[in-house]
Amino acid sequence: MHRFLIKKLLLAVTTLLAISVITFALFFLVPSNPAEVMCGNRQRCGPERLAQIEQRMGLDQPAYVQYGQFMKGIFVGRTFGEGAAARDCPAPCLGFSFRNDEPVTAIVARTLPVTLSIVFGAAAVWLLIGLSVGMVSALRRGTFFDKVAVGTSLVGASMPIFFFGYLLLIVLVYETGLLPNPKYTPITENPAAWAGAMVLPWIGLGFLNSATYARLARAQMLETLSEDFVRTARAKGLSKATVYGRHALRAAITPIVTIAGLDLGTYLGGTVITETVFGFTGLGKTALNAALNLDMPIVMATVLLAAVFIITANVLVDVLYAVIDPRVRLS
Amino acid sequence: MTAAVIPETPGAYTGAAPYLQVRDLSVRFATEDGVVRAVDGVSFAVERGRTLGIVGESGSGKSVTSLAILGLHDPKRTTIAGQILLGGRDIVGLDEESIRRLRGRDMAMIFQDPLSALHPYYTVGRQVAEAYRVHHPDASWREAHRRAVEMLDRVGIPQPARRANQHPHEFSGGMRQRAMIAMALVNNPELLIADEPTTALDVTVQAQILDLLADLQREFHSAIILITHDLGVVSQVADDVLVMYAGRAVEYGTAEQVLRRPQHPYTWGLLSSVPSLHGDPDADLIPIRGNPPSMIHPPPGCAFHPRCGYALLGSASTPGAAAGACEVDVPQLRQVQERGHTVACHLPEGKRVEIYRRDIAQAGVVR
C-alpha cells in the first residue's frame, strides 16, 4: 500500500513538472512581445521603455534562467526589477497581469471561490440525483419510473449547458422573475446571498450532469446485479436490502467514484460555459479572457492550476480505489 | 398421451418421504424472442445422506432447476409450475420472505466459479460469518467470525484464522471452492446443491473437492445434488443419476443402472464422449453429433430425434412401436423392468437393451 502510494505521488510530481515546462514554453510560443502587451493597447511605448520593461520582467535572460525564476517564484517568491523600482512578489508568486499589474495570486484568490462554489454545489446535486435515480431505475428495470428516467436522462445527457442554462435564465429569471439575476457574493460575506446566486448554476450544471450519472449508475448497477456474487448473497438468505445495499452497491459504486473524482478535477480547472452563461467571473472565464488578451501570466497560472486539480484528483481517485478494492493493493 | 409417471426415488432407501421431492417441475421464461421452456415436467427426489447427480449438455436446464429449488428466479419473468417439496412442504410460489429464511439454512448452494461467486471486496471470513449471522441474528459478529474460522478449518483450509482475514483473490481456486463449501455448510443445511463445483478446477484439486464433499456428507448427513456434465464425476460420487436433455428428464435411476445399463440413446451418447469411463483409454471419443436444440422452439416429438441414431422416423418400421413416433409424440418417462429405473424413449425396451449390448457396450466404449 505504501509503495503504491509513493509510486503514484512520484508520478504525479513528475507529470506536474512536465506540465510546468510546457506551460512555460507557451510563453515563448505566443507570437507577440510581452513587453508590448504590457504597454497596453492605447499607449505606445518607445524602444527604450520596452527594454526597460523587458529587463524588469527578466525577459532579457535566457529561457532556462527565466524558467528557474518562474519556479523559484512559485515556491519561495521573487523580486521583479531592482533598486527603487523593485517589486516584491511573495510565494506562491505567479507574476502580475500584463493588463493591469494586479498580482495573479490575487486574481486567482478572487475567482477560484466562484468556480469552487459552482462545482461543489453542482456535484452534490448531480451525485445525489444521478445516483439515486440510476440505482432505483436499475432495481425497477422496465417499470414506468425506469422508462421515464431513461428517456429524461437521454435528453439531459445530450443537451449542451449553454442551451439549458439560457433556458433556465429565460424561464426562471426573465419571464417569471422567480429568481433574481444571479450576482456572485462571497459566502463569507453573506451565505444566503451566495446560495441564492448559486441556485441557477447548481441546477444547470447539476441537472445536466445528473443525467450522465443516472445512466452510468443504472448501467453499473444492472451489470453488478447480474454478477455471480450477488446471486451468492441471495442464496445465503440475505434480505434484499442487504443484498443490494451491502453487496451490489459497494461493487457498483466503485467505477462511479473514479469518474466522479476525475470529473470534479476537470471542472475545478474552470467551468467556462457555465460561468459565461450565468455571468460569473470564475477561473474558467478568467482563463478565457486572459487567453484572448494574451495576458500570459494569468494563462500560465490557470493552466497550471487546472493541471494541479486534475492530477490531484487522479491521485486521490487511485488511493480511494485502493481503499475500496482490495485487489488493487496487491498489483 | 398418458400423464408423466412420477418416479419414486430409485434404489432402496430407508425412512419416510425423501427430504427433497420435485414433482413435474416446469420453468418458463418470458423473453423478447418468445417463451423459453427451460425445464419441462421434471421429477426427482433426494434423500438425506444420498447424492443425486444431474447430468446433461450445456443448456439442458440443470442450473435453472437448481435455482428454482432455491427460489432464485425473478418471479416477474419466470413461470414455475409443479411442486418442490422440502421436508414435505411445497415451496413453489412461497412468498419471498418465507423462502429467504430457508435459503442458506435448510438448503444451500455452491457455484461453478468460486472467484466470481465470492464478493471481491469482503474478506472470506466475513462472508462466511455473514452467512451464519443472517440465520443466527442473536450471534455477534465475533461469534460468527469464530464459527467461520471453525468452518474454514473443517473444510481443510490451513491456518484458517489468518486465511479468514484474506480476500478471495488471495486464495487459490481449490481453496476458494473450499471457502464456498464452508459458507454453504455453516448453517448445517439439509440440502446442498453443487452446480458444477469442480469444473473450474484442475484434476487433482477436483478429486480433493469431491472427497471433501463426500466426507462432509457423512458428517452432516445432508442430501446433495451434484450438477455436472462430467459423467466421470458422477460415477465417482453419485448414488442416483438424472439425465436431462432440452429441459426434460430422459433417464433416471441409480448410478449403477444409468451408468452400467443405460437405456436412453442420449445417455449412450454422453457415455461415449467421456474419456474417464472408457475401458480402453486409447479408444476414440465419440461426441454426440449436432447441437442442443432451441429452447424456444424445441423439435416436435422427442427433442433428441434430430440427433438420435435410432430415431423411429416416418418411413422406418420397428416392431412394437409406431412408425414416426419420435417425430410426433413426446416420450414420457416410463419404468423399465428393473425397479426404480425410468427412461423416456419410444424404442421398446428389448430393442434398447439389444442395441446397447450390440453397439455400445461391445464397442468397448463403456467398461
Ligand SMILES: Nc1ncnc2c1ncn2[C@@H]1O[C@H](COP(=O)(O)OP(=O)(O)OP(=O)(O)O)[C@@H](O)[C@H]1O
Ligand atoms: N433467466 C433466463 N431467461 C431466459 N432464458 C434462460 C434464463 N436462464 C436460463 N435460460 C435458458 O434456459 C436454458 C437452460 O439453462 P441452464 O442454465 O439451466 O443450463 P445448464 O444445464 O445449467 O447448462 P450449463 O451446463 O451450461 O450450465 C438455456 O437455454 C438458457 O439459455
Ligand code: SF4
Ligand atoms: S424417442 Fe426416438 S428419438 Fe428419442 S431417444 Fe428414443 S429413439 Fe431416439
Ligand SMILES: [Mg+2]
Ligand atoms: Mg449451469
